[in-house]
Amino acid sequence: MKPLGPIPAGFGAVDGELAVGGFTASQLVKRAGGTPLFVYSAEMMRQRMARLRAAMPPRLHVHYAMKANPYRPVLELMAGLADGLDIASGGELSLALEAGVDPARISFAGPGKRDEELQAAITHGVTLNIESAGEARRALRIADALSLTPRFAIRVNPEFELRGSGMKMGGGAKPFGVDADRVPALAREAIAAGAEWRGLHIFSGSQALDAEAIIETQANVLTLAQRLAEEIGAPLPLLNMGGGFGIPYFHGDQPLDIERIGAALNERFETLAGAFSQTDFAIELGRYLVGEAGVYLARIVDRKDSHGTTYLVTDGGLHHQLAASGNFGTVVRRNYPAAIATRFDAEPVEEANIVGCLCTPLDRLADQALVPAAGEGDLVAIFCAGAYGASASPSAFLGQGPAREMLV
Amino acid sequence: MKPLGPIPAGFGAVDGELAVGGFTASQLVKRAGGTPLFVYSAEMMRQRMARLRAAMPPRLHVHYAMKANPYRPVLELMAGLADGLDIASGGELSLALEAGVDPARISFAGPGKRDEELQAAITHGVTLNIESAGEARRALRIADALSLTPRFAIRVNPEFELRGSGMKMGGGAKPFGVDADRVPALAREAIAAGAEWRGLHIFSGSQALDAEAIIETQANVLTLAQRLAEEIGAPLPLLNMGGGFGIPYFHGDQPLDIERIGAALNERFETLAGAFSQTDFAIELGRYLVGEAGVYLARIVDRKDSHGTTYLVTDGGLHHQLAASGNFGTVVRRNYPAAIATRFDAEPVEEANIVGCLCTPLDRLADQALVPAAGEGDLVAIFCAGAYGASASPSAFLGQGPAREMLV
Numbered sequence: 001m002k003p004l005g006p007i008p009a010g011f012g013a014v015d016g017e018l019a020v021g022g023f024t025a026s027q028l029v030k031r032a033g034g035t036p037l038f039v040y041s042a043e044m045m046r047q048r049m050a051r052l053r054a055a056m057p058p059r060l061h062v063h064y065a066m067k068a069n070p071y072r073p074v075l076e077l078m079a080g081l082a083d084g085l086d087i088a089s090g091g092e093l094s095l096a097l098e099a100g101v102d103p104a105r106i107s108f109a110g111p112g113k114r115d116e117e118l119q120a121a122i123t124h125g126v127t128l129n130i131e132s133a134g135e136a137r138r139a140l141r142i143a144d145a146l147s148l149t150p151r152f153a154i155r156v157n158p159e160f161e162l163r164g165s166g167m168k169m170g171g172g173a174k175p176f177g178v179d180a181d182r183v184p185a186l187a188r189e190a191i192a193a194g195a196e197w198r199g200l201h202i203f204s205g206s207q208a209l210d211a212e213a214i215i216e217t218q219a220n221v222l223t224l225a226q227r228l229a230e231e232i233g234a235p236l237p238l239l240n241m242g243g244g245f246g247i248p249y250f251h252g253d254q255p256l257d258i259e260r261i262g263a264a265l266n267e268r269f270e271t272l273a274g275a276f277s278q279t280d281f282a283i284e285l286g287r288y289l290v291g292e293a294g295v296y297l298a299r300i301v302d303r304k305d306s307h308g309t310t311y312l313v314t315d316g317g318l319h320h321q322l323a324a325s326g327n328f329g330t331v332v333r334r335n336y337p338a339a340i341a342t343r344f345d346a347e348p349v350e351e352a353n354i355v356g357c358l359c360t361p362l363d364r365l366a367d368q369a370l371v372p373a374a375g376e377g378d379l380v381a382i383f384c385a386g387a388y389g390a391s392a393s394p395s396a397f398l399g400q401g402p403a404r405e406m407l408v
Numbered sequence: 409m410k411p412l413g414p415i416p417a418g419f420g421a422v423d424g425e426l427a428v429g430g431f432t433a434s435q436l437v438k439r440a441g442g443t444p445l446f447v448y449s450a451e452m453m454r455q456r457m458a459r460l461r462a463a464m465p466p467r468l469h470v471h472y473a474m475k476a477n478p479y480r481p482v483l484e485l486m487a488g489l490a491d492g493l494d495i496a497s498g499g500e501l502s503l504a505l506e507a508g509v510d511p512a513r514i515s516f517a518g519p520g521k522r523d524e525e526l527q528a529a530i531t532h533g534v535t536l537n538i539e540s541a542g543e544a545r546r547a548l549r550i551a552d553a554l555s556l557t558p559r560f561a562i563r564v565n566p567e568f569e570l571r572g573s574g575m576k577m578g579g580g581a582k583p584f585g586v587d588a589d590r591v592p593a594l595a596r597e598a599i600a601a602g603a604e605w606r607g608l609h610i611f612s613g614s615q616a617l618d619a620e621a622i623i624e625t626q627a628n629v630l631t632l633a634q635r636l637a638e639e640i641g642a643p644l645p646l647l648n649m650g651g652g653f654g655i656p657y658f659h660g661d662q663p664l665d666i667e668r669i670g671a672a673l674n675e676r677f678e679t680l681a682g683a684f685s686q687t688d689f690a691i692e693l694g695r696y697l698v699g700e701a702g703v704y705l706a707r708i709v710d711r712k713d714s715h716g717t718t719y720l721v722t723d724g725g726l727h728h729q730l731a732a733s734g735n736f737g738t739v740v741r742r743n744y745p746a747a748i749a750t751r752f753d754a755e756p757v758e759e760a761n762i763v764g765c766l767c768t769p770l771d772r773l774a775d776q777a778l779v780p781a782a783g784e785g786d787l788v789a790i791f792c793a794g795a796y797g798a799s800a801s802p803s804a805f806l807g808q809g810p811a812r813e814m815l816v
Contacts (some may be wrong), residue, residue, distance in 0.1 A: 024741045032780070063429075067767070067806050091807030112709045112765025112807070134784065158609045173717035175763045190552075211662040283815040301520045304540040306565055310582035324803060327736055329770045341482040355583045357497045357520025359475070374451055376542060391804045393729060398475050398799075399499030 002368040003251035005337035007383050008292035010044050018295070018341040018381050021408035025297055025341035030160040035299040035379065036316035038390050040074055044293035045386075049081045050081050052289075053264030057269045061282035063107070065243065066092055068286025068387035069294070073407040075099045078289060086240075086284050090117035093126065093352065106238065107202060109155055109191050111175045113353065118142050122150045129201040129240070131177055133186055140193050152195040153238060154187055155203065155279045156180050156228065158222045162205025162244045163213040176203070180224060180312070184231035197234055200225050202302075207287065211257040215264040222268060222276075225227040229275045236279045245288035249384050250334045256288075287344055287387040294386025296403070297341055298365075303375040310352040312371075314380050317356015317363045320403040322393040324382050325356070325364055329392035338366040338384035346372035354380055358398050409759050410776040411659035415791050416700035420450050423613040425801040426703070426749040426789050428539035429816035433705055433749035433787045436814065443707040443787065444811040448482055452701035453794075457489045457729035460697075463670030465677045469690035471515070474500055476694025476701070476795035481815040483507045486697060489515055493694050494648075498525035501534065508705050515648065517563055517609060519583045530558045537609040537648070539585055541594055548601050560603040561646060562595055563586050563611065568628045568725070570613025570652045571621040579612070588632060591625040592639035605642055607687070608633050611650035615695065622652050625670040630676060630684075637683045643688045653696035655794050658742045664696075664777050695795040700798065702794025704811070705749055707771075709765065711783040718760040720779075724787050725764015725771045730801040732790050733772055745791035747776040752789075754780035758795065762788055766806050 017024035020039045023031070027085075028039050052062060061083035066075055070092060079085055079101045087093050088110045096106055106111075108121045109129035118139045121128055123146060130136045130152050143150035157177035178186055183200070191197050202221045207216055221241045229236050248255055298316025304310070318325035326333030338354060340346070348370040356363035365382055395402040415425045425432035428447045431439070436447050460470060469491035474483055478500060487493055487509045505516055511532035516525075519539045527549045529536055532553060538544045538560050551558035563588050566795050569579030586594055587654045591608070599605050604700025616622055629649045637644045656663055677689075713719070726733035734741030746762060748754070756778040764771035773790055782788075803810040 058776055062447075069809060087807070089765075089807040091809055093807075095807060102654060103589050104645075110765060110767045111719075111763065112723055112725070114709055114723050114765075132710050134710045134712060173715040173719075174769075175712070175714065175719040175761065176647075176767065179714050292778060301522055302540050302542045304519075304542060304583070305584065306587050307581040311519075311581075311583040313583055315520055315522050317520070329735060329768075331739065353583065355519065357522075359518045359584065361582075361584075391806075392802050394802045395798045396803070399478060399495070399497040399501075401499055 001370050002335055004335045004366060004369055005250045006248050007337045007339065010041070011015045011295070013345040016343065016345050018344040020295060021383055023408060024189050025381065028408065029297055029379065032404045032406050035297055036320055036405065038297050038403055038405045039297060040071065040290065040386055040405070040407045041293045042077055044405055045077060045290055048289055048293065052258060055104055055258045057262065057266045059269055059281060060265065061280055063240070063282050063284040065284050065286030065287060066096065069290045070095050070391055071405045071407070072099055074290060077407065078194065085281060090114070090120050093120055093124070097124065107153065107201070114170065115142060118265040119146065122146060122148050125151060127151040127153055127198045129153050130156050130190070133178070136186060136190050137268045140190070140195065149317045150195050151198050152190050153198040153201050153240065154178055154183050155201040156224065158204050158220065158224055160203055160204060160217065162208050162217045164210045165205030165244055182230065183228050187232040190195045191234060195391070197385060198236065198240050199236035199238035200228060201240040202206045203284065205244050207246040208244045209248065209253055209256050211260040214261050217244060218265060219268065222235065226275050235275060238280045238282060240282045240284055243286065243288070245285055247287060247291045247384060249336055254358060290400065291384050291387035294389060296382040296385035296389060298380050300374060300376055300378045300380060310350060312352050312354045312374060312380065313357060314359050314365065316403070317358045317365065319358060319395050320393045320394065321365065321382055321385065323388055326393065327362055333364070335366045335369060338369060339381045340372050340374040341379040341381035343372040343374060343378065348372055409778050410743055412743045412774060412777055413589050413658045413792065414656050414661065415745045415747065417709040418449070419703070421614065421753040424751065424753050426747060426752040427779065428703060431816060436816065437787065440812045440814050441811065442535065443705055444792055445705045445726055446811055447703050447812045448479065448698065448794055448815045449704060450815055453485060453698055454489065454602045456697055456701065460666060463666045463814060465670065467677055467689060469688055471648065471690050471692040472697060473692050473694030474504065476552070477698045478503050478799055479813045480507055482698060484487055486816065492690060497523070498528050501528055515561065515586040515609070516726055518671065523550060527554065530554060530556050532550060535559040535561055535606045537561050538598070539563050540624060542708045544594060544598050547603040547666070548598070548603065549552070558603050560598050560607050560739070561606040561609050561648065562586055562591050563609040564591050564632065566610055566612050566628065570616050570625045572618045573613030573616040573652055588636065592701055599642060605645065607644035607646035608636060609648040611692065613652050616652045617654045617656065617661055617664050619668040620694060622669050625652060627672060634681050634683050643683060646688045646690060648690045648692055650747065651692045651694065651696065653693055655695055655699045655792060657744055666682065689813065690727060699792050699795035702797060704790040704793035704797060706788050707784045708782060708784055708788060720760050720762045720782060722762065722773065723765050723766060724767045724811070725773065726801065727766060727803050727805045727808045728801045729790055729793065729797055731796055735770055736800065741772070741775070743774045743777060746777060747789045748780050748789040749789040750781055751780040751786065
């Protein structure tokens with residue numbers, strides 16, 4: 001037996017089935033027209049944002065990093081709840097504009113921005129988080145050709161990293177951002193060349209569950225930003241302090257104590273240096289805002305025994321849930337939270353492997369999981385599917401095609 | 409410095425650039441309309457098949473497993489070169505039918521076949537590689553409702569595995585196929601229930617580079633198939649012996665000695681048991697037929713230095729090359745073969761990290777690679793991109809969208 005990850009708070013049973021937004025899994029699948037299906041709860045996203053707002057200083061803006069979940073209804077909801085939107089490509093810019101997001105609220109980070117992407121961003125007045133001196137030159141040249149003023153923030157590659165983060169994005173050599181010691185000269189050059197100065201973006205890691213690590217990182221970010229602002233010789237209109245807020249995926253993971261982070265940040269904000277008097281502060285969150293609000297439903301198409309091991313074979317799989325299958329930046333595969341959605345309040349009585357329909361041993365959804373007895377026709381739920389699920393998986397693999405998605 | 413994998417034979421330089429089919433990388437990109445671009449060489453696929461045919465017994469059929477590369481022109485080419493086509497989903501069936509493949513030449517394997525997929529396959533007379541007793545029951549019920557005779561082969565979960573294979577698909581409990589000792593009863597039941605008996609499918613692993621391991625496995629397959637045929641009491645119209653033929657991806661990998669495999673199989677075929685007198689034998693290959701014939705071209709959009717490390721940031725990445733990034737069934741990341749396509753015959757002089765444009769540290773294409781000096785505008789080539797590239801990667805991730813593809 002291998003443990004399953006913790007099911008996020010807020011999911012309950014109706015008529016014995018997993019329910020989201022008051023509808024049972026079966027009802028949701030019927031409404032969507034079939035499985036596999038991602039269901040996202042608007043209420044859980046709203047509650048998550050409300051709790052975050054209550055915990056954080058009022059002065060702190062919250063940006064939504066749409067890479068976590070670009071599904072149009074989720075994007076529209078989050079654009080309404082958040083103060084700003086962070087994008088990572090020209091494709092995401094198009095989606096954001098189609099969803100009616102004001103481009104003045106959008107920032108664009110990404111180490112490989114193509115000229116066409118820079119041009120689209122500059123044309124719409126999007127803030128560019130500049131990742132290198134070369135990118136700054138290209139953006140200035142493009143803006144000049146368009147006779148437009150580009151809005152520049154500089155993405156800093158800090159000397160520190162976010163301890164315990166799932167993805168380290170600072171500390172030492174990195175493809176992201178400009179090494180901190182080179183930022184002042186580049187900022188001064190860009191300002192002198194006519195760019196509208198927007199400030200700094202300091203992102204040092206993601207998916208951390210240790211509040212102390214985030215508190216320490218935020219303190220480091222403020223110290224570094226103050227030093228850089230002084231060296232640049234211009235105040236920071238905006239300081240994007242990055243994200244890093246993680247969610248519990250695996251057995252033993254504890255939810256992040258955001259009240260503690262908020263209290264520490266409140267204290268910091270009370271004694272801010274004068275250089276920050278006009279600064280808007282922001283954090284940039286994706287997974288934390290939407291990850292736990294999503295569940296992936298797949299139907300069991302076969303129950304089989306092989307040498308005494310029970311397999312529940314579903315019509316879903318890694319083509320929609322690459323991370324849950326353990327194939328996305330994972331060294332040791334562990335189980336995400338999972339359940340038999342159609343027997344949500346039944347006693348777990350047997351060990352089974354829940355697998356996808358793909359013809360590859362990589363296609364695992366839950367290994368040696370203790371579950372209620374289930375068979376053909378039952379629905380399986382994989383939790384923590386609200387972020388980096390549908391859009392971060394190879395949906396064309398083996399000709400399967402994308403999953404359905406639904407916001408309730 | 410970390411070594412790069414071996415560049416497959418057949419790629420050369422024209423005017424100092426990597427060339428495919430007589431065209432330089434720059435010409436190919438221009439023709440395709442931009443990067444990132446997968447280029448597949450028809451000539452290399454033809455040559456690969458010709459060498460395989462020359463090495464293998466004339467009696468051995470070669471099937472193309474289209475999961476490796478379902479790009480329509482590649483599919484059409486391979487359908488013409490191969491004796492049969494193996495599919496893994498209803499989606500692949502649709503693609504195959506659109507490409508004009510005769511459904512009588514198609515076999516369908518996959519552990520999670522949905523009822524609609526079974527129905528489509530039965531309607532078109534496709535051979536089902538039955539994966540479980542439950543699936544056999546469902547297929548018989550569906551065929552009965554359609555008043556059609558379903559064509560059944562049984563996929564066997566053998567007791568042995570393919571030694572040294574990248575993906576083990578036999579030996580012990582598996583979600584694939586029917587445990588060998590249960591096959592005879594199931595086959596007799598299916599035949600009695602009116603299914604057209606097509607034989608056995610025994611697939612025990614993939615991506616092996618050791619000829620001896622494949623020879624041993626093929627011997628095991630023949631022994632097992634003979635035993636099962638005798639226990640079933642009916643001859644095997646077809647024995648799909650599986651695949652397993654690997655290609656060299658990494659430094660130190662040696663190409664598979666197919667002539668040795670062919671010689672051993674020729675010997676076996678000369679002393680076949682009477683049970684096989686009417687049997688068509690087939691091997692099922694995907695990656696081996698097309699993998700080395702493909703190259704992925706991405707453009708360098710930024711060259712940057714971070715703390716003394718050089719990064720070549722491209723407009724491609726893991727959204728098209730998940731396996732090359734080391735995020736698909738890989739524990740320790742190693743470099744695929746890679747090169748600066750626009751400086752293909754230049755001396756390697758510096759160490760650089762070639763990365764993708766995605767805002768994640770997972771997006772690596774070549775780590776600490778020794779390459780010629782390259783910068784903005786140069787093209788990077790990642791080799792061994794003909795299989796499990798475009799269709800096996802999360803192309804929607806971060807709003808990037810799919811790569812271009814081209815068969816030359």
